[in-house]
Amino acid sequence: MQIFEKAPAKINLSLDVLHKREDGFHEVEMVMTTVDLADRIELNTLEDGSIRVESESRFVPNDERNLAYRAAKLMKDHYSVKQGVRIFIEKNIPVAAGLAGGSSDAAAVLRGVNRLWGLNKSLDELAVLGAEIGSDVSFCLYGGTAHATGRGEKVTPLPAPPPCWVVLAKPPLGVSTQTVYQNLNLADAHHPNTNAMIEALMDYDFDAICAQVGNTLEGVTLNLHREVGQIKEQMRQAGADAVLMSGSGPTVFSLVDTDARAQRIYNSLKGFCTEVYVVRMLGYQERT
Numbered sequence: 064m065q066i067f068e069k070a071p072a073k074i075n076l077s078l079d080v081l082h083k084r085e086d087g088f089h090e091v092e093m094v095m096t097t098v099d100l101a102d103r104i105e106l107n108t109l110e111d112g113s114i115r116v117e118s119e120s121r122f123v124p125n126d127e128r129n130l131a132y133r134a135a136k137l138m139k140d141h142y143s144v145k146q147g148v149r150i151f152i153e154k155n156i157p158v159a160a161g162l163a164g165g166s167s168d169a170a171a172v173l174r175g176v177n178r179l180w181g182l183n184k185s186l187d188e189l190a191v192l193g194a195e196i197g198s199d200v201s202f203c204l205y206g207g208t209a210h211a212t213g214r215g216e217k218v219t220p221l222p223a224p225p226p227c228w229v230v231l232a233k234p235p236l237g238v239s240t241q242t243v244y245q246n247l248n249l250a251d252a253h254h255p256n257t258n259a260m261i262e263a264l265m266d267y268d269f270d271a272i273c274a275q276v277g278n279t280l281e282g283v284t285l286n287l288h289r290e291v292g293q294i295k296e297q298m299r300q301a302g303a304d305a306v307l308m309s310g311s312g313p314t315v316f317s318l319v320d321t322d323a324r325a326q327r328i329y330n331s332l333k334g335f336c337t338e339v340y341v342v343r344m345l346g347y348q349e350r351t
């Protein structure tokens with residue numbers, strides 16, 4: 064049997080880091096939304112019980128370090144499944160970019176092998192397992208727009224923002240989330256108003272959403288990589304309604320409510336960054 068799953072990227076409309084917990088994780092509060100830049104995951108049953116990962120990207124490991132592999136292994140062990148799976152990842156989401164590409168691949172594999180192996184588990188059940196792989200996996204399982212708390216694994220759905228364009232630009236460098244957290248000084252950092260962002264979404268108010276975007280980690284990555292600040296400035300000058308770094312970066316996104324301005328921002332960045340995309344937000348999890 065062969066099935067396909069889409070693994071969309073996410074952006075953080077807001078990301079607040081509250082404090083460091085005793086277990087070493089940071090307590091966070093985030094508003095996230097999926098966008099239609101997606102990896103495509105192909106799954107084929109392997110009757111010999113093995114798990115194999117393949118991808119043409121030279122940036123992701125094709126072994127048990129791959130989060131997609133870990134997702135399949137977790138499902139196989141947890142539900143004592145005899146069959147195996149060949150996972151092919153068509154990698155379209157930039158890697159180590161702040162777009163949760165690896166977490167989304169893992170979530171797509173959880174959904175996919177659930178179907179492939181006929182397990183019929185609910186998304187809520189899969190989310191409990193997903194949290195063992197990474198903090199963003201639970202959100203990626205549901206997709207859409209959501210409020211995430213804890214270390215990111217407690218997910219509550221929110222209304223989707225009004226339709227708009229999202230311009231994503233990633234400078235040619237990867238950022239390690241761990242390094243960003245190590246350099247974070249919570250007392251000096253900017254803390255977005257998450258409740259105001261949630262209210263803006265409830266009110267379906269594009270201008271208010273743009274006014275509330277904020278990311279506690281942005282200042283750290285800006286200090287480490289001046290390219291991030293240059294992209295932000297370029298996007299502002301080209302007419303973005305809001306500009307923010309996603310996750311721990313280095314991808315920066317603009318929100319824009321006209322197609323023409325989205326194209327203008329795209330064109331202004333094309334010579335500067337190799338990875339630039341104009342995408343739409345996904346109000347719901349698209350399945351193929």
Ligand code: ATP
Binds near residue numbers: 152161163199
């Ligand atoms: P987040 O926004 O959740 O912090 P990210 O977008 O910054 O994630 P990823 O693209 O998920 O980062 O990748 C981070 C690291 O995970 C990379 O160094 C990569 O080698 C490893 N990795 C393991 N599996 C995958 C996968 N399927 N896709 C991408 N990266 C993967």
